[in-house]
Amino acid sequence: MAGTDAFVEADNAEAIITRIEHKSRKIESLLKQSKPVEALKTALEGSPPNTRDERCKSANWIVVHRALMAIKDVDGMFSSLDPEYYDILMKYLYRGLSTGDRPTCDQCLRIHEKLTERAGLGCILRSLADTVNTV
Amino acid sequence: MANTLRLYLTCIRNTLEAAMCLQNFPCQEVERHNKPEVELKTSPELLLNPVVICRNEAEKCLIETSINSLRISLKVKQADELENILTKKFLRFLSMRAEAFQVLRRKPVQCLRLSNVPLACEKTLGYDISFLITNYHCEEMQKHKLIDFIVQFMEDIDKEISELKMSVNTRGRLVATEFLKQFI
Numbered sequence: 001m002a003g004t005d006a007f008v009e010a011d012n013a014e015a016i017i018t019r020i021e022h023k024s025r026k027i028e029s030l031l032k033q034s035k036p037v038e039a040l041k042t043a044l045e046g047s048p049p050n051t052r053d054e055r056c057k058s059a060n061w062i063v064v065h066r067a068l069m070a071i072k073d074v075d076g077m078f079s080s081l082d083p084e085y086y087d088i089l090m091k092y093l094y095r096g097l098s099t100g101d102r103p104t105c106d107q108c109l110r111i112h113e114k115l116t117e118r119a120g121l122g123c124i125l126r127s128l129a130d131t132v133n134t135v
Numbered sequence: 136m137a138n139t140l141r142l143y144l145t146c147i148r149n150t151l152e153a154a155m156c157l158q159n160f161p162c163q164e165v166e167r168h169n170k171p172e173v174e175l176k177t178s179p180e181l182l183l184n185p186v187v188i189c190r191n192e193a194e195k196c197l198i199e200t201s202i203n204s205l206r207i208s209l210k211v212k213q214a215d216e217l218e219n220i221l222t223k224k225f226l227r228f229l230s231m232r233a234e235a236f237q238v239l240r241r242k243p244v245q246c247l248r249l250s251n252v253p254l255a256c257e258k259t260l261g262y263d264i265s266f267l268i269t270n271y272h273c274e275e276m277q278k279h280k281l282i283d284f285i286v287q288f289m290e291d292i293d294k295e296i297s298e299l300k301m302s303v304n305t306r307g308r309l310v311a312t313e314f315l316k317q318f319i
Contacts, residue, residue: 097146098187105189109142116149124153128183128200 013053020059027067036070037080043067044085064092074114086119090127091135143190144286151282157270160203171204171269204269208244208262211292221299226264240265
């Protein structure tokens with residue numbers, strides 16, 4: 001059983017990485033049209049839910065990072081982002097904060113403050129408590 | 136500059152408010168024992184995801200939570216050798232008197248060791264000071280006051296280290312002036 005699981009994982013990983021590459025192309029085009037919020041939405045949806053493959057997670061993180069750094073107006077972003085994306089955004093924010101890279105951390109801290117005001121402490125606790133779907 | 140400090144402290148405060156949800160939980164392995172699970176890490180179901188919040192390359196904060204305890208480790212900014220020594224000595228002074236602080240841990244958390252081979256970068260990767268808050272502390276003391284204490288500590292530590300550095304430099308200058316007067 002575990003053997004077939006691993007096999008399905010490897011197959012899926014390739015498919016997921018191809019999907020992530022498609023996504024990143026779409027995001028580049030959205031960013032060129034100066035639609036950073038749309039780009040972020042595309043990056044966040046379809047995040048690998050149950051893969052344990054580090055490469056998929058890293059690939060998706062790179063894509064989300066690109067979209068996050070392009071955001072200049074944080075308040076405007078929240079007015080057009082649906083609440084269902086708050087939890088997954090919080091997980092990516094914590095991943096960004098752990099990198100230690102100064103501009104990333106600055107941006108993530110800014111968004112984190114506004115997101116906590118919007119979504120509350122429950123959002124933070126859900127990202128801490130979810131050990132199954134890590135980002 | 137001051138703005139990132141404010142954002143960094145706000146982020147830590149919000150994370151601590153969410154993470155400080157502690158309850159009493161007797162040890163599952165040994166009867167009649169009650170241990171802080173975040174220190175032992177024996178059962179993964181009792182631990183939450185550890186979170187690292189970095190302000191920049193030099194300053195970061197690690198927050199690890201479990202069902203009955205919470206560990207906060209801080210790495211303080213150290214710009215040069217002198218600040219390095221001052222920070223180490225000052226924080227060692229505080230850690231030795233951990234009993235008085237109650238929530239302070241006697242040894243700061245080191246970086247994760249994958250093998251027993253000592254790493255050259257271990258000293259720089261580890262943290263400078265650690266706090267351990269258990270459910271008993273939350274029962275005796277108020278949660279928001281504990282969080283205020285930690286955040287206040289982080290603000291004050293920078294001021295203390297700069298004051299110490301200034302006094303060392305002043306003393307050094309005075310001593311050198313006095314000593315070298317005999318050669319004029």
